[in-house]
Amino acid sequence: METTSSEASAAPAAPTLFLRNATGLVKGWSGFDAFVYSFMAVNLVTLGMFYSLAVFAYVPDASPVLSILIAAVAVTFLAIAYAGLIAVMPRAGGDYVWQTRVLDGLPGIVVGAIVGAVGFYLVSNALGLGDAVGLGAGAVGLVVGGLLGRLRGGVGFVLAATGWWFILAMWAPIYGAILKLEFFQPLAALVGWSEGVTFFGSDNGTLVVSIIVIALTAGLVALGMAGYARIQRICLYLGLIGFAIMAVLMLVFSQADFQAAFDRANQSLFGVAGAYQKTIDDAAVNDAFTGSVDPLAMGTDVVATLGAAVVMLPFMLFWILYPNWGSTLYGEVRGSGDFRKVLQGMLGGIWVTAALAIVFVLLAAKTFGWLFFNATNVNFINWFYGYTTTDPTVPIWSYPPLLASYLIDFPLFQIAMVVLFGVWFLGWSGTLFLSSTRMIFAAAFDRILPERAAEVSDQRGVPVVALLFIMVPAIVVSVLYAYSADFRALTLDATLVIAVTFLGSTVAATILPWWKPDLFNNSPIARLKVPITVASLIITLILAYVIYLWLSDPLYGIGVGNTNSIIFLGVLYGLAAIVYVVARLYRRSQGVDLDAIHAEIPAD
Amino acid sequence: MRIFFATDIHGSEVCWRKFLNAGAFHKADVLIMGGDMTGKAMVPIVESNGGWEVTLQEQGHVLATDDELLAMEKRIRDRGYYPIRLTRDELAAWSADQALVDARFKDEMLRSVEAWMALADERLGGTSIRCVVSPANDDMFEIDPIIDRAQHVQLGEANTIPLDGFTLVSTGWANPTPWNTFRELPEDELRTRIDALVATVPDRSRAIFNFHAPPYASNLDAAPQLDADMKYVAGGQALVPVGSKAVRESILEYGPALSLHGHIHEGKGAVKLGRTLAVNPGSSYEDGVLQAAIVDLDTKKGEVKRYLLING
Numbered sequence: 076m077e078t079t080s081s082e083a084s085a086a087p088a089a090p091t092l093f094l095r096n097a098t099g100l101v102k103g104w105s106g107f108d109a110f111v112y113s114f115m116a117v118n119l120v121t122l123g124m125f126y127s128l129a130v131f132a133y134v135p136d137a138s139p140v141l142s143i144l145i146a147a148v149a150v151t152f153l154a155i156a157y158a159g160l161i162a163v164m165p166r167a168g169g170d171y172v173w174q175t176r177v178l179d180g181l182p183g184i185v186v187g188a189i190v191g192a193v194g195f196y197l198v199s200n201a202l203g204l205g206d207a208v209g210l211g212a213g214a215v216g217l218v219v220g221g222l223l224g225r226l227r228g229g230v231g232f233v234l235a236a237t238g239w240w241f242i243l244a245m246w247a248p249i250y251g252a253i254l255k256l257e258f259f260q261p262l263a264a265l266v267g268w269s270e271g272v273t274f275f276g277s278d279n280g281t282l283v284v285s286i287i288v289i290a291l292t293a294g295l296v297a298l299g300m301a302g303y304a305r306i307q308r309i310c311l312y313l314g315l316i317g318f319a320i321m322a323v324l325m326l327v328f329s330q331a332d333f334q335a336a337f338d339r340a341n342q343s344l345f346g347v348a349g350a351y352q353k354t355i356d357d358a359a360v361n362d363a364f365t366g367s368v369d370p371l372a373m374g375t376d377v378v379a380t381l382g383a384a385v386v387m388l389p390f391m392l393f394w395i396l397y398p399n400w401g402s403t404l405y406g407e408v409r410g411s412g413d414f415r416k417v418l419q420g421m422l423g424g425i426w427v428t429a430a431l432a433i434v435f436v437l438l439a440a441k442t443f444g445w446l447f448f449n450a451t452n453v454n455f456i457n458w459f460y461g462y463t464t465t466d467p468t469v470p471i472w473s474y475p476p477l478l479a480s481y482l483i484d485f486p487l488f489q490i491a492m493v494v495l496f497g498v499w500f501l502g503w504s505g506t507l508f509l510s511s512t513r514m515i516f517a518a519a520f521d522r523i524l525p526e527r528a529a530e531v532s533d534q535r536g537v538p539v540v541a542l543l544f545i546m547v548p549a550i551v552v553s554v555l556y557a558y559s560a561d562f563r564a565l566t567l568d569a570t571l572v573i574a575v576t577f578l579g580s581t582v583a584a585t586i587l588p589w590w591k592p593d594l595f596n597n598s599p600i601a602r603l604k605v606p607i608t609v610a611s612l613i614i615t616l617i618l619a620y621v622i623y624l625w626l627s628d629p630l631y632g633i634g635v636g637n638t639n640s641i642i643f644l645g646v647l648y649g650l651a652a653i654v655y656v657v658a659r660l661y662r663r664s665q666g667v668d669l670d671a672i673h674a675e676i677p678a679d
Numbered sequence: 680m681r682i683f684f685a686t687d688i689h690g691s692e693v694c695w696r697k698f699l700n701a702g703a704f705h706k707a708d709v710l711i712m713g714g715d716m717t718g719k720a721m722v723p724i725v726e727s728n729g730g731w732e733v734t735l736q737e738q739g740h741v742l743a744t745d746d747e748l749l750a751m752e753k754r755i756r757d758r759g760y761y762p763i764r765l766t767r768d769e770l771a772a773w774s775a776d777q778a779l780v781d782a783r784f785k786d787e788m789l790r791s792v793e794a795w796m797a798l799a800d801e802r803l804g805g806t807s808i809r810c811v812v813s814p815a816n817d818d819m820f821e822i823d824p825i826i827d828r829a830q831h832v833q834l835g836e837a838n839t840i841p842l843d844g845f846t847l848v849s850t851g852w853a854n855p856t857p858w859n860t861f862r863e864l865p866e867d868e869l870r871t872r873i874d875a876l877v878a879t880v881p882d883r884s885r886a887i888f889n890f891h892a893p894p895y896a897s898n899l900d901a902a903p904q905l906d907a908d909m910k911y912v913a914g915g916q917a918l919v920p921v922g923s924k925a926v927r928e929s930i931l932e933y934g935p936a937l938s939l940h941g942h943i944h945e946g947k948g949a950v951k952l953g954r955t956l957a958v959n960p961g962s963s964y965e966d967g968v969l970q971a972a973i974v975d976l977d978t979k980k981g982e983v984k985r986y987l988l989i990n991g
Contacts, residue, residue, distance in 0.1 A: 077740055077747045089770045090723070091734035092760075093780050097689075097719040097817045098858050099944060101909050108914035164966060176990070301904045304913030401916055412737055420914070516898075520948050520988050529948055531898045536920055538898075597758060597967060599736035666975070667985050676704045676969060676991035678696040 103413075108304070109420025110427075111311050112401035116506065117150075117394065117428045119435070120314070120499035124475050125253050126566070127394035128432060131367045132358075132453035133630060134390070137383035139370040139436045145384045146391035147429035150398060152614035153577065154421035156584040157399035159607040162414040163587060163598040170239065170580045171517050175231030175673060177583035177591060183224035186582060190233070190575070191220015194648050197626065201641035219652075227673045229655055230579065232523055236651040238576025239514040240545060243507060245569045247549035248556035250292070250504055251285030252459075252563075256472045257500065259284055261493045264344050264471055265486055272470060278557045285553035288504065289546055295505035296512060297537040303505045310502025317495040318431065321479040325438035328482045333442050336481040340489075341469055351447060354468040358450035361465045362457045367449045370436045388617075389624050389631055393570045396577070398424040400506060414600050435475070443478060460632070461560025512541040521672055523658040564632045565640050571625045571633065572647060578618040584611035680843045680978055683707035685971040686891070686941030687962035689817070690718025690788075691759040695795050697969040697991055702808035704991075705973055709842055710808060711835070713941040714815025714851040714891045716795070717788040717822065720760040721780070723770055724751065731764070759964050761787040785819065792822045796829035803831040809842070811835045815851030815891035815941065816862040835889055839879040842887065844978045845936065848876040849889035853942055854923040857905065870925035877933050884954075885981045886935035893940035894927035896920040897950050899959035902943045918945070930955050936982050937974060949986060956983045963990070 094100055117123075127146075131139050160173050178186055195216025199209040223229040255275050263271030274280045295303050328336075334351045341350035358364035374380040398421040439448045451473040457463040459472070471477075480492035516538070519529035527540050555562045588595040588604040595601060629636030659669055683701045688694035695716075702710050724733040724742070731742040733751060735758075742748045755762040763783065765773070773779050803810055812826050813835025827834040835849030852862040854869055864872065873890065880886045893899035900922025904912040911917075921943065930938050930952045938957040940946075947961025947970060960972040969991040975984040 077742055077751075089725075089767075089774055091737075093721040093723070093763075093773070093784070095719060095781075095784050096858050096860065098715070098856050098860055098942070100719060100858065101903075101905060101911060104911035104914050106914075108911070108916075112914060112916060164963075299918070300913060301917035301919050304917045307913075401914065516948065522987060526949060526951070529898060530950060531896070533896065536896045536898065536901075594966060597754065599738070601736075602738060665985055667987055669987075671705065671973070671987055672989050674704075674989070674991065676697040676701050678693045678700065 104416070106416040106420050109401065109417060110423040111308055112506075113398040113421045113424025114427060115307055115311065115499075115502045116397040116400035117424050118499060118503045119318070119394075119428050119431050120476075120496060121250075121253050121257065121503050122394035123428070123432055124435070125257065127391045128436060129452040129456065130390050131387070132362075132364055132449040134383055134387045135365065135367040136374070136379065137387040138368055138373055138380055140433050141373065141380065141384045142387035142391055143429050143432050143436070145381075146388055146395050147425050149388065149614065149617045150392075150395050150425050151422060152610045152617065153396070153581065154398050154418060154425060155607065155610035156581045156614050158414055158418040158421060159600060159603070159611065160580060160584050160587070161417050162600045163595055165413075169235070169513065169517065170576055171231055171235035171514055173231075173583050174234055174579045175228045175521075177587055178224070178230050178579065179227050179673060182582070182586055182590060183227070183230045184221045185224070186579060187224020187230045187233075188217045188221035190230070190648070191216035191218070191223065193626075194645060195219070197635065197641045198645035200635065201638045201645070223652055223655070226655075226659065227670050228521065228523075229652075232518060232521075232655045233648060233651040234576045234579040235514055236518065236654065237647050238573045240511050241548070241647050241651065242569055242572040243511045243545060244548035244552045245556070245565075246507060247289050247292070248281070248285040248553040249566060249569055250288045250500075250507060251281060251553060251556075254288055254500055254504075255281060255284040256459075257474050258493065258497050260471045261474055261477045262490065265490045265493065267344075276470060282553055282557035285557060286550070288507075289549050289553065292504050292507040293542050293546055296508045296542060297535060298505075299536070300509060303509075307502045307505070310498040313495060313498040314502060317476065317492065317498070320492070320495075321476050322434060322438060324479045324482050325442040328442055330442055330444050333444070333478070333482060334447075336484065337478065339484065340481040345470055347469055350469055354454055354473075355447055355450045357465075357468045358454040361463060362450075362453045364450050364453050366446055369445055370433075370440050386624070386628075386630070389567065389570075389621050389628075392574065392621060393567060395425065395428065396570060396574060398422075399577075400510065412599075414603075439475065442482075443475075448473075460564045460566070462564075462632075508542060508545050511545040512538045515541040515544050522662050522667055522669060523655060561639055564637065565643055567625060567631050567633050568640055568643060571622060572644070574618050574622055574625075578615060578622065581611050581615040581618060584608075585615055587611075680709065680845070680976045681705070681707045682709045682711060682842075682887075682937075682939075682974045682976065683971055684711045684713060684889075684939045684958070684974065685960060685969055686713025686815075686939075687715040687944055688712075688964045688969070689715055689759045689962070690761065690791060691757060691964040691967065692753070692791075693757040693967045694759075694964050694969045695798070698971075699799055699802045699810075701969070701971065701991060702803070702806065702810075705989075707973065708808065710803075710810040711847070711889060711939060712810075712812040713889060713939055714813050715817040715941065716792065716812070716814065717818050718759045718761050718791070719817070721763050721784060721787060722755050722760045723763050723765045723773070724748070725770055726764070726766050733762075757967050761791065763787070785821070788819060789821055789825065792825045796825055796832060799832050800830045809833070811840060811847060811849070811889070813849035813851050813889055813891070814862075816853040816856065816860040818851065819861050837876065839876070843976075844981065845885045845887050845976060846880045846882070847887045847889055848880060850876060851891040853892035854925065856921075857909065866923065866925045869923060870929065873925060873929045877929065882981070883933045883935060886933065887976075888926075888930065888935045888938040888955075890923075890926050890929075890938065890940060891942050892923040892926050893943055893946055893959050894930055894938070894952060894957055895922040895924045897922060897927065897952060897957060899940055899946045899948050899950060899957060900943050901946050903945065922946075927952070930957060936976065939972070947988060949988060954982075956986060958986065958988065960988055 196213035199212035341347040476496040480489040626634035633640035752762040840847040901918040904917040944962040
């Protein structure tokens with residue numbers, strides 16, 4: 076009977092492979108590169124501090140450290156699932172192709188039917204059509220989704236187009252909000268430009284910064300990943316230096332020092348007296364803030380503690396869901412070592428970030444004061460997302476590096492800190508449209524989008540049309556985001572839609588070893604059948620549960636408690652389905668059968 | 680007229696078998712293989728205690744029976760590698776002498792192309808499907824006469840082949856690569872070669888170029904950037920154009936109806952250059968997937984009617 080082992084057993088000192096000189100054979104790649112990409116995607120500052128680590132007040136019983144750890148563990152399973160997909164189908168390089176290849180036949184029908192049934196039911200309820208009509212709509216969605224899933228590539232296109240294209244239009248103004256709150260407003264305040272603080276705090280200012288983001292990220296796509304990779308690596312080093320400076324400041328100064336520094340700074344910048352205590356008092360009155368458990372508190376009721384941390388998970392995923400953002404090609408003559416390297420890169424991104432996040436919350440509790448830190452966040456966030464119309468105590472967000480910089484009463488240092496932390500944004504933002512353009516290319520090559528969508532400019536190879544495909548909707552969504560607090564409240568939809576896309580791929584990873592055994596058995600991870608399936612199944616269940624929470628619990632501001640959110644999601648998924656169906660009909664009229672794309676030619 | 684074009688299968692036996700069956704499966708009139716047919720690696724299967732030991736993709740396997748041995752050899756061939764049965768002494772000798780390895784590589788490549796041509800004659804004989812095979816830069820020159828001898832396969836390299844009102848011209852020569860492979864030319868010499876080929880085409884608007892190297896900066900030539908140590912930059916995320924300027928300029932100058940390319944496995948795509956549709960179906964040979972382009976040509980109008988890139 077054939078036996079296998081992870082180590083080469085045939086003459087360990089002897090070569091196990093002879094290579095000749097041929098195109099494309101490379102000596103490998105640096106796992107550190109994969110780590111950099113993953114680490115910048117799971118961005119501690121632009122995503123973590125901006126949102127996930129700032130909203131503990133909304134689940135006051137959730138242990139911050141436990142919440143971070145649970146989120147990191149959950150995403151670890153995602154990394155395993157994606158590393159498995161990359162190892163088996165490296166050149167496919169993305170959710171669109173993985174889902175299209177694996178979710179055919181029955182799995183495609185089932186996934187399509189579930190997405191269709193849930194979508195139609197939720198939209199019907201959001202339109203107030205009543206329970207009976209809702210159930211009927213769900214049944215219609217079941218059939219429509221199942222039929223779409225039966226078409227080869229249908230589910231793959233809908234999930235990938237929504238997650239890697241449409242929703243990234245919404246991420247553009249979210250990036251804009253991050254840049255505004257973490258860069259432009261603090262800088263305007265520090266240089267004494269009060270009109271600037273007001274402008275960037277206005278709807279017009281939000282739109283202008285969003286447009287700046289769109290131009291910047293489009294420019295970085297034009298620069299190309301080859302150039303951007305160098306920028307990203309520099310940003311990593313500078314960003315870590317900035318974090319170290321912040322951590323040292325927070326370590327050596329006391330809470331009393333910080334309170335004095337915060338009061339002094341806000342008196343000077345905005346004329347707010349006693350800002351520290353006033354923030355806490357205002358949060359209690361205006362935001363019903365009653366405090367949150369300390370970062371290390373685990374409580375006496377283990378079940379309640381864990382339950383609260385799980386409730387935090389949908390918030391945490393806004394930040395930590397993306398270690399797989401750079402999933403792509405890894406060469407021809409490869410082995411299981413590449414799988415380990417890919418996985419290590421992603422796990423490094425997750426766990427180094429999680430460790431830094433824990434350090435940060437502990438230092439925030441020590442120096443800023445946990446009560447104050449959460450009070451100032453809830454005080455600003457409630458206003459920013461339109462949960463209250465009462466102005467925040469301080470007109471700009473308490474951006475943690477800015478707070479730490481107040482400890483040194485020297486404006487130039489404070490400005491330098493904000494600028495230095497800006498590299499976390501620069502090293503992260505460039506991939507926003509890059510992923511979209513690649514997905515648009517793939518859909519154009521599959522004849523679902525017009526071939527012009529894949530055109531590149533003669534001189535620099537810039538994907539001009541694909542960029543327009545993403546920039547135009549991004550501008551439209553940016554206008555909505557800037558002028559409608561209701562729309563801003565849909566922020567977590569941006570994560571939900573990506574999570575649904577990832578869910579499609581984790582389902583694919585779960586069934587891959589059994590549904591496509593030839594493909595899997597021919598891969599470097601053939602002996603990892605069960606581990607890949609189990610890990611993928613676990614993250615599939617986690618994502619499904621988190622999506623259920625997003626959709627069902629009004630705590631998250633989206634889902635059934637927010638009609639706008641459901642309609643928005645319905646438009647996204649409906650539009651993707653319509654694009655796919657229209658493309659099929661149009662191509663059929665041209666004599667092009669899109670089913671042929673994935674039809675396997677018999678070998679014998 | 681329907682063309683089925685695949686390329687860069689690099690020794691993958693399953694991909695070659697799919698290629699030969701593609702004519703019937705996709706109702707194609709002409710099969711065109713764009714080159715780089717031969718494998719890049721040999722996998723030693725070492726005799727041991729009455730059985731065999733082999734390491735594939737860093738996983739060790741002990742094979743106890745002949746059936747297991749044959750199954751493993753098929754798996755290795757389907758992946759594009761050559762399985763080589765060796766004794767431990769032979770393996771030790773190979774490890775010490777690169778000339779032995781090179782000689783065996785040559786034998787394996789020639790033997791596999793012989794077998795592939797025999798299979799093509801067997802499968803395509805008695806059909807009306809035409810088959811053109813054009814070696815490319817990774818293929819040694821000795822395979823050309825083997826292809827030329829096949830009954831039901833035409834050698835593409837440097838030949839002018841009429842196809843139902845169109846004219847196919849092929850070359851597997853490419854602009855220089857970091858690997859210094861068999862068929863590489865500086866851009867100016869490549870252009871001279873292309874010009875000589877095109878000079879034999881009676882109507883250039885009805886030409887079909889089958890040039891292995893893709894046109895420069897066309898998106899069909901985006902390959903992972905390598906550093907000086909031949910390692911991927913940015914984990915393979917950084918893509919740079921590596922195609923041929925001579926190919927690009929010749930397409931734009933002569934305006935053929937169709938231009939078929941390969942070479943860059945990651946460069947799957949189809950673009951318009953002037954009036955010309957240029958395609959690179961890409962390659963995932965190591966997964967046993969035959970990526971290909973199906974192109975329908977309007978023989979009356981002399982233009983591309985429709986196309987589709989497939990994963991067969």
